[in-house]
Amino acid sequence: MYAFEIEKPSTIADAVLALSGEDTQALGGGQTLIPTLKQRLAAPEVLVSLSGVSEMVGICRNDAGEMCIGGATTHAAVAAGAGAFPALAALASHIGDPAVRNRGTIGGSLANNDPSACYPAAALGAGATIKTNTRDIAADDYFEGMFSTALDEGEIVTEVRFPVPEVANYQKFVQPASRFALVGVFVAKFADGVRIAVTGASEEGVFRWTEAEAALSADFSAEALSDLTVPADGMIADLHGSPAYRAHLVKVMTGRAVGAAT
Amino acid sequence: MPKDSGIGASTKRREDIRFLTGVGNYTDDINVFGQTHVHFLRADVAHATINSIDIAAAEAMPGVVKIFTGADFEPVGGIPCGWQITDRHGEPMQEPKHPIIAHGKIRHVGEIVAAVVAESLTQARDAAEAIELGLTELPAVVNMKDALKGGATKVHDELTSNLCYDWGFVEENKDATDAAIKGAAHVTTLELVNNRLVANPMEPRVALGEYSRADDMHTLHTTSQNPHVIRLLMGAFVLGIPEHKLRVVAPDVGGGFGTKIFHYAEEAFCTFAAKAVNRPVKWTSTRSEAFMSDAHGRDHVTKIELALDADNNFVALRTDTHANMGAYLSTFASSVPTWLHGTLMAGNYKTPNIYVNVKAVFTNTVPVDAYRGAGRPEATFQIERVIDKAARELGVDPIALRRQNFVTEFPYATPVAVEYDTGDYEATMAKLEEMADFGGFAARRAASEKAGKWRGLGVNCYIEACGIAPSNLVGQLGARAGLYDAATVRVNATGSISVMVGAHSHGQGHETSFPQVISEMIGIPEDQIDIVHGDTSKIPFGMGTYGSRSLAVCGSAMVRAAEKVINKAKKIAAHLLEASDADIELKDGQFSVAGTDKSVAWGDVTLAAYVPHNYPLEDIEPGLEETAFYDPANFTYPAGAYACEVEVDPETGKVTIERFAAADDFGNVINPMIVSGQVHGGIAQGVGQALLENCAYDEDGQLVSASYMDYAMPRADDLPFYQVDHSCQTPCTHNPLGVKGCGEAGAIGSPPSVVNAVIDALQSGGKDVAHIDMPLTPSRVWGAMQG
Known part of the structure; x- marks a missing residue:
């Protein structure tokens, strides 16, 4: 960790003011930022802690x-x-x-x-x-x-x-080491339709699986997904799973989330 | 009735009080006046020529005391390897210099390139960032088979190739084995990888070097499993410090698992630098450094062939293994894939022909050395996987196939040079059948299927060689040290006892179990007895703790020393009781004259030894302290049978362990609770290897799994409730306690049953999968299911 100054404002206005200075960085709970600082992978001059706001x-x-x-x-x-x-x-x-x-x-x-x-x-x-x-x-x-x-x-x-959905569920298939989501799927059913968001899988970060949203909006059941496939293109490849495996898990986890939605 | 003290009692671990209340004394807890801190600049590339190191700017940074580079270590030795292997052709292994700091060339990510000693750690880190390295990157050698191809880049330019040795064992068996395989009714072949692991003890490595100008004395506090071995290796081979001027202390150590056996560059550096800067020098490894500087484990690539006759008797076994040494030979690296692996290839079976070939290979990776089990898990995994595959190919019950081929008569001389003194493999298998409820498996499988899961049952046996080792034997095999151990039993005037032992306790509970033995022998309470270990200035000598040897070897030395004490005490008692010492009996802390009611208490005798007013001074010396060295006559051979039941999720490939049973034969057991704990921990590491842990490099030699974000350690919820049993006991025939060793069994015995169970589950689900390499992560299992 490099040396830094820390400010702890108590209002949003003061926090915004503090962050307007040179080379500042907002600090939330620090669960990502503090390890990053300890590794010397970031070197802000001033940390502005938001936990006192x-x-x-x-x-x-x-x-x-x-x-x-x-x-x-x-x-x-x-x-x-x-x-x-x-x-x-x-x-x-x-x-x-x-x-x-x-x-x-x-x-x-x-x-x-x-x-x-x-x-x-x-x-x-x-x-x-x-x-x-x-x-x-x-x-x-x-x-x-x-x-x-x-x-x-x-x-x-x-x-x-x-917005609070009628029913919803989140299914996380954990990466065995970090226990972050290898694939996580959030399914939310509203009166006007279903939304599905997928984390962990894509190189582009979180995304909506719109094809499945349409299918589930018509029929909110795991069976409604049976004819759908998720393309592996653009999925993350690493030690813990291939793009094809992640694409497969998106469908499996979506089905499980539908089944478990409350 | 369970005993409440002495041999066989589950005495609670006395050391846990200090560990659990935060008053342990680990190396990092030690801070001394005038202490400086070292930060090591480590290579971030796997292979490169070092053209220049510019330290001028860094030296001018605040707080910098001195910066060291490889040139500063030119006059001292490299880190030695403790075991010379002679290859199939009678040639010694290739043994490159293993420098303290890289000089001229970088050979793995994490190798030390420069060391900054400063007033504070932050100042040392800041200055390290100002060091300018001029490097020319070279292609990295990572894959072992590629490393042996003609024209491959060499890790060490001065060697003829990347082959450390080509070992054949037993070379005289080769032709007969080849012939038996050729003529066999059935041959099962299996190619497999024994995955590379990082030991990950909870406490990272730490070293604190001190030098006293007053008496030219060096002191090193370090996280070691064997301080005398470090004193010997570092003093004699690296720095040229005679033993009487070098004290090595390993205080409380938070887990070793093998990786703290070895002598490391950081230890030699802190000792050397303390004299050079005339200040104490301290280093505490970060977890990130541990991943790329602690010796790794396993990393074998093997082809094994098992030949059977028409009646399913094993007739021959042949293996071909590539063993990764990493960039340099760590302390015992060369012995792991050879003498700790080849000698165990008979397993529990009477296979008449066995031939083992091992090619040890240098690569641009962290050195690989012993990790819990060391060679024996690699042997067991091959044997027990290929037997399972053979049973499936032949359509026979895998347990029956094992039973049919068990060694049943002892002593048994294997075709791979060792002689099993005793054992009863049928007994542990029968115990396992009872514990694991094989009869109920079909119903459990049906219930799993109903829930959409595939259930599998996997079984394996194991045998290991512990209590390393007869010195004259290992000397013939290339060991550059003896493997005896030593103990001093010091009886104090009032009767309490300090026992100085060469074994080092870093999780094994010696401070509890060793006094149980003395308490049993003398008949005084365990709390009157303390164990002293881990300091070369306090203990007579010691080869340390590894290879499940502490009780079998050092415990035997302790028994021998205690016997000497008792013999002397009987002479004193005889004098006090005016009887012949041949008539003196010791029981429950009282010396009595046989056949009379005359007796004298232990404490009266010990007091007489130190206040010799009424004492046979003409016959014996005052005082009551004896030392014994013990060199074992043979290895010990713990063995057992393990069973694992898993569920596989057909949709995701995720494996969960539902049941796990372990029936072990450890010979006599001193503390059953501690033994169970050792088995629990061993199974956790075995399950970790089987399902989770994978130390992976990319083709550039970058360590991909360099933190807990990518290296999966087993956690409590990955593990089932174990059933463990060690009631099957065939006592070791050649040591005084009849004990065998239990520290590594769980890690040796568990991976094959886990993998066998997963294969069984997949087969039950209609997937014709013959093998999956560890770790059996969800993605690998799912991948195998896709064909």
Whole structure:
């Protein structure tokens, strides 16, 4: 780790101000950033910790019925407090280990957009709105590929608003070493149709499987997927699975999520 | 009735109190006045010529004490290899210099290129980033078979090729084996990989070197399984420090698994540099460094052929193995695929003809050496996989095929040079049948099928050679050291006892189990007895702990020393009781005269030894302390039978272990609880190898699985509730305790049964898969299912 200064603002306004300085970096729960710093793979001059911004912590329902989760809310808090959206609570309860869940935050995860992270699948699958200090971004416009998002320099994810589906489920097939998603599929059924988001599989990061969305919107059953195949092109190849294996798992996990949706 | 103390009691591990309450004393806990810190600049390429190293800018950085490069180590020796192998043609193995710091050439990712000693670790790291390396990258040698092709890039320019040795064993068996295979009714052939592993002890390696100008004394604190071996290798071969000027201490050590046997460059560096800068020098490995500098394990590529006659009797076994040595020969690397592997190829079976060929190969990878089991897991895996494949090809029951071919009469001289002194393989198999409930398997399989899963049952036997080893034998085989051990039993005036042992405990529980033996012999409470280990200035000598040898070898030395103490104490008691020492009996801590009610307590005798007012000074010396060295007459041969039941998810290829049973014969058992714990841990590592762990390099020699993000360690939820049993006991015939060794059994015995079970499950699902190389990850199993 290189030496750095740390600032701990208590309001979003102060955090934005702090981040406007030279060579700054926002720090959420630090579950990715701190190991990166320890490896000396990043060297920001100033870390701006968001964990003291109380207006970014908490879970509530808004008038539109959306579940609104503050950007600095930990995975453990979502696991415990998002009971009205059981699939989301279950997803949060299986991220990493207890230490990760008690430090890591939803805003940090979405800002990082790891291609194997769980939260991007929930946000895209549920069609969430990513609220920042300057604007609202639809999930469909937010994820721009591996570790890449629509966020501008210094922009902070202050809140995530999830429409609550009729039923939903997240199925994660874990990579044996890291236990990140080798393939994770979030299925959400709304009155006006089904959304499916897949994490872990693609070189482009989280994506929607629109073909299956159409099939499941017509018939919400695993059998509706039987004639569909997922192309292996563009899937990740690594020690833990070939593109063909990942493509296969997308279909298997989608079917299981449909079967388990509550 | 279970005993509550002494031999056979499950005494709770006394050392756990300090480990679990955070008051252990590990090497990294030790900090000394004036200490400096070293950061090693390590190669990030696998193979390169070093044209220049510019340290000028780095030397000017804040806090830098001194920067060392390979040139600084030109005057000292390389890291020695402790075992010379003679090849099939009578030639010694090729043995390149193994430098402390790379000089002229880089030969693996992670090799030390420069060392920065600074006031703080951060300053050392900062300065290392300012070192300018001028490198010319060379093609990396990674694949062993490619490495042996004509015209292959050489890892060491001064050697004739990348072949370290071409070993044949037993060479005189070759023609008969070839002929038996040619004439056999059935031959089963299997090609397999024994996957490369990283040991991953919980505590990474640490070294702290100190030098005292006052008395020219060097001290090294290090994470070692055998401090005397480090003193010998580093003092005599690398740095030229005589033993009386070099103290090596291995305090609490957080797991070794073999990888802390070896003498490493970092140890020699810290010892050397402490004198050079006249300050203590400390290094603590990061986990990332551990992946690319701790010796790796296994990495064999093998073709095995098993020949059977028309009645399914094994008639011949022939194997051809390529064994990866990595870039340099680590301390015992050369012995692992030869004497620790070839000699075990008979397994539990009376196969009359066996021939083993091993080609050891240099590659641009981290050196490979012993890892829990060392050679014996590789042997067991081949034998037990090929037997399973043969049974399937012949349509016979794999357990019956094994039973039919068991060695049943002992002693048994194998065709591969060793003699099994005792054993009962039928007994452990019968015990396994009972524990594993083979009779209920069909119903469990049906229940799994109903749930959409394929269930498989895999069984294997194993035998290993422990208690390494008779010194005169291993000397003939090329060992450059003796493999005895030593103990001193020091009885204090008030009767308490300190036992200084050459074995080193780093998870094995010696501090608990060794006193149980002394307590049993003398009849005083275990808490009156302490074990002292891990410091060359305190213990008489020791070859350390590996190869499941501590109790069989060092424990035997301890028994011999205790017998000497008891004999002397009886003479003192005889004097006090005015009787003949031949009539003195020791029981429950009381010396008595046979046939009388005259007795004297242990503590009275020991006090007399140190306050010799009424004492036979004309016949014996005061004091009560004895030392014994013990050199074993043979290896010991633990053996057993293991069974694994798995479920395979047909949709994903994911394997889950549903049941696991292990029936072991360890001879006599001192502490059954500790033995069970050793088996549990061994199985965890065996299951890790079978299903999860894979140390992988890409074609450029980059370590792909260089962190826990990609290297999968077994976790609690990967493992089933084990059933373990060690009630089948054929005591070792040649050591005083009748013990065999239990530390490696689980890691040796478990991988074949896991793989056999997965193959069985796939076959039950209609997939004609004959073999999958470990680790059987979901993607590999699914891939095999696709044909």
